[in-house]
Amino acid sequence: MSKQLGQEIIVENRPGAGDTIGMTLVSEAEPDGYTLGVGSQSSMAIAPLTQKNLAYDPVEAFEPVFNFADVSMGLVVNKDLGPTSIEELVALAKEKSGELNYSSGGTGTTSHFAGAMFASYAGIADDTVHIPYQGGSQASVATGSGEVQFYTGHSPAT
Numbered sequence: 001m002s003k004q005l006g007q008e009i010i011v012e013n014r015p016g017a018g019d020t021i022g023m024t025l026v027s028e029a030e031p032d033g034y035t036l037g038v039g040s041q042s043s044m045a046i047a048p049l050t051q052k053n054l055a056y057d058p059v060e061a062f063e064p065v066f067n068f069a070d071v072s073m074g075l076v077v078n079k080d081l082g083p084t085s086i087e088e089l090v091a092l093a094k095e096k097s098g099e100l101n102y103s104s105g106g107t108g109t110t111s112h113f114a115g116a117m118f119a120s121y122a123g124i125a126d127d128t129v130h131i132p133y134q135g136g137s138q139a140s141v142a143t144g145s146g147e148v149q150f151y152t153g154h155s156p157a158t
Contacts, residue, residue, distance in 0.1 A: 015135060018109045019043035020054065027056035038068055041110045050108045073114050076143050077150045086122070089150065093124040100128045101148040103139035107132045111139060111153030118152050 002009045014022035019040045026037030044058040075086070083089040093100045102119065104112035112132060119125040133139040136153045143151040
């Protein structure tokens with residue numbers, strides 16, 4: 001990008017709080033056309049519905065420039081758990097009610113909502129426990145290591 005624009009580009013990665021930390025900083029920046037933010041479903045759609053004192057209005061504070069990426073969601077189960085299908089995972093969660101945990105990239109993130117929706121639709125919402133992590137990569141690693149049993153999140157982290 002520096003080559004095409006003929007100037008230095010500085011990337012300031014400010015993750016956390018469902019991407020709202022970084023987007024708050026972008027919303028407070030001088031609107032000079034030199035500051036870009038990468039909004040997500042978490043920061044632009046979920047946060048305004050779940051946070052009373054969000055520091056920005058996603059419609060008023062930003063001007064969309066382009067769609068950066070389309071990201072798929074996936075369900076990952078720890079290999080040592082045993083189930084090899086969604087039906088088997090649901091049956092195990094009901095059998096071991098309260099013993100299965102699912103990870104997310106943080107409370108209020110897309111992966112949190114995806115996991116909660118999956119548990120609700122599968123009828124295991126009362127049988128599973130949500131464990132939030134500080135990002136999808138950590139949530140995915142926790143699933144692989146066995147700290148938690150499954151993760152529903154963005155495919156780059158899975």
